[in-house]
Amino acid sequence: MIQGPLREYELLTTRRQLFGRTALGLGTAALANIFGSELIGKEVPVGTATHGGIHHLAKAKRVIYLFMSGGPSHHDLWDYKPKLNEMFGKQLPAHVRSGQRITGMTANQKNGLPVCPSKYKFTKYDNNDRGVYISDLLPYTATVAEELCVVHSTFTEAINHDPAITYIQTGSQIPGRPSLGAWLSYGLGSMNENLPGYVVMHAHTNFAEQSLFNRLWGTGFMPSEHQGVLLRSQGDPVLYLNNPHGVSRADRRAQLNALAAINQAQHERFGDPEILARVKQHEMAYRMQSSVPELMDLTDESENTFELYGEDARTPGSFSACCLNARRLAERGVRNIQIFHRGWDAHSNLPKEHESQCKDVDQGCAALIQDLKQRGMLDDTLVIWGGEFGRTAYCQGGLTKENYGRDHHPRCFTVWLAGGGVKAGITYGRTDDYGYNIADNDGNPLDPQPGKETWTPGTMHIHDLNATILHLLGIDHRRLTFRYQGRDFRLTDVHGHVIHDLIA
Numbered sequence: 001m002i003q004g005p006l007r008e009y010e011l012l013t014t015r016r017q018l019f020g021r022t023a024l025g026l027g028t029a030a031l032a033n034i035f036g037s038e039l040i041g042k043e044v045p046v047g048t049a050t051h052g053g054i055h056h057l058a059k060a061k062r063v064i065y066l067f068m069s070g071g072p073s074h075h076d077l078w079d080y081k082p083k084l085n086e087m088f089g090k091q092l093p094a095h096v097r098s099g100q101r102i103t104g105m106t107a108n109q110k111n112g113l114p115v116c117p118s119k120y121k122f123t124k125y126d127n128n129d130r131g132v133y134i135s136d137l138l139p140y141t142a143t144v145a146e147e148l149c150v151v152h153s154t155f156t157e158a159i160n161h162d163p164a165i166t167y168i169q170t171g172s173q174i175p176g177r178p179s180l181g182a183w184l185s186y187g188l189g190s191m192n193e194n195l196p197g198y199v200v201m202h203a204h205t206n207f208a209e210q211s212l213f214n215r216l217w218g219t220g221f222m223p224s225e226h227q228g229v230l231l232r233s234q235g236d237p238v239l240y241l242n243n244p245h246g247v248s249r250a251d252r253r254a255q256l257n258a259l260a261a262i263n264q265a266q267h268e269r270f271g272d273p274e275i276l277a278r279v280k281q282h283e284m285a286y287r288m289q290s291s292v293p294e295l296m297d298l299t300d301e302s303e304n305t306f307e308l309y310g311e312d313a314r315t316p317g318s319f320s321a322c323c324l325n326a327r328r329l330a331e332r333g334v335r336n337i338q339i340f341h342r343g344w345d346a347h348s349n350l351p352k353e354h355e356s357q358c359k360d361v362d363q364g365c366a367a368l369i370q371d372l373k374q375r376g377m378l379d380d381t382l383v384i385w386g387g388e389f390g391r392t393a394y395c396q397g398g399l400t401k402e403n404y405g406r407d408h409h410p411r412c413f414t415v416w417l418a419g420g421g422v423k424a425g426i427t428y429g430r431t432d433d434y435g436y437n438i439a440d441n442d443g444n445p446l447d448p449q450p451g452k453e454t455w456t457p458g459t460m461h462i463h464d465l466n467a468t469i470l471h472l473l474g475i476d477h478r479r480l481t482f483r484y485q486g487r488d489f490r491l492t493d494v495h496g497h498v499i500h501d502l503i504a
Contacts, residue, residue, distance in 0.1 A: 053474010059421025153429025
């Protein structure tokens with residue numbers, strides 16, 4: 001069921017608040033009661049003017065976000081820079097860096113900032129000017145190149161992991177803001193009464209350096225009903241999913257009924273909307289006791305499906321298994337699905353680490369896109385792949401042609417999107433010959449600033465990325481707000497531009 005502002009009003013208004021608002025309040029409440037179920041209770045077909053969105057025609061119903069935590073190297077995966085081969089081992093020219101901030105890990109390197117070309121071969125898919133280059137680390141993903149919209153000009157101001165991940169996930173480097181998934185849940189509600197509107201999975205990795213905190217899929221200052229629910233790969237998929245020994249389902253139902261009555265009395269007394277949010281979460285947990293085991297049971301999947309996703313898909317917690325479960329969640333009406341894959345922070349020994357990481361994710365990414373497409377779901381499912389920043393053109397630590405590391409690089413990095421109304425088989429934005437700065441079509445460096453009123457064509461700040469995601473789901477990022485402590489907050493803060501050049 002899609003929930004809108006009228007449903008929010010219906011849920012949050014108490015009797016005391018209702019009478020306190022006098023005639024206007026009574027009229028609004030009456031209108032909500034009369035028309036609410038008609039306005040919010042129906043799923044709208046794709047292609048109609050109100051499909052999925054609250055502000056305009058939506059191109060996508062749902063999002064599957066494949067987040068590569070740690071910062072994948074755009075130099076070794078997506079952004080082909082042959083000039084770096086000529087510069088191997090030479091110092092990065094001062095005019096390229098132009099005094100930009102770098103981390104303390106390389107600021108005082110004894111060997112300076114030696115240029116580091118990729119050791120991997122790149123192949124271009126589609127020979128037009130906007131064709132997609134993909135390195136041989138991603139052979140499966142290369143088979144779906146014609147579906148990808150590859151953005152080379154993503155940038156951020158954050159240069160360290162925790163603030164950078166927090167920034168791209170919540171729109172602020174400072175913890176405490178709602179996540180993207182929470183904003184989507186708040187704005188669009190759920191399409192399924194038996195599963196959460198926002199589900200998170202953590203895929204296994206051999207290089208799990210950074211921790212991931214619950215706040216990355218949290219609600220911040222929003223009601224907790226919009227919280228992402230973490231599906232685990234070991235034990236119960238959701239903590240406390242099963243009833244304790246000796247407690248039957250009928251016992252649990254009776255317990256929840258009694259608890260709901262107590263909570264309702266508390267809500268009538270205090271008017272705290274979080275009380276109602278807890279009631280809704282209790283009811284969702286009760287329904288999930290049936291829906292989640294069915295979701296996680298893959299015995300109904302065909303051998304052709306496992307051949308597509310690979311044998312790893314049979315192993316709970318593998319990236320391929322998470323991708324398969326993401327498709328199953330999407331089929332069941334879950335609006336926002338996020339898979340985190342850690343271990344992309346390759347400060348040294350990048351080839352060994354990235355080869356392992358790519359082996360983890362490559363087949364699953366390609367299979368997810370192919371699977372959605374063959375089921376007719378790719379057109380209205382937005383798939384996103386990327387991390388919190390990129391990696392440097394210069395080496396960190398020792399440098400040989402076969403082994404090297406790279407430091408954090410927020411100035412430009414690569415994100416790709418597929419399906420959900422974006423253009424397919426293209427690249428967007430350029431970087432200079434060093435893959436160090438965003439550049440114009442002639443290769444001249446650009447200096448985009450996220451705070452400027454005017455957007456710099458060819459660039460995509462992370463606020464622009466989030467604004468575009470919301471736009472594809474029928475939301476104007478400037479109008480989706482939540483009032484907290486006397487101020488209207490939004491995901492993109494006071495920034496963000498929709499990148500219409502990406503939209504089909």
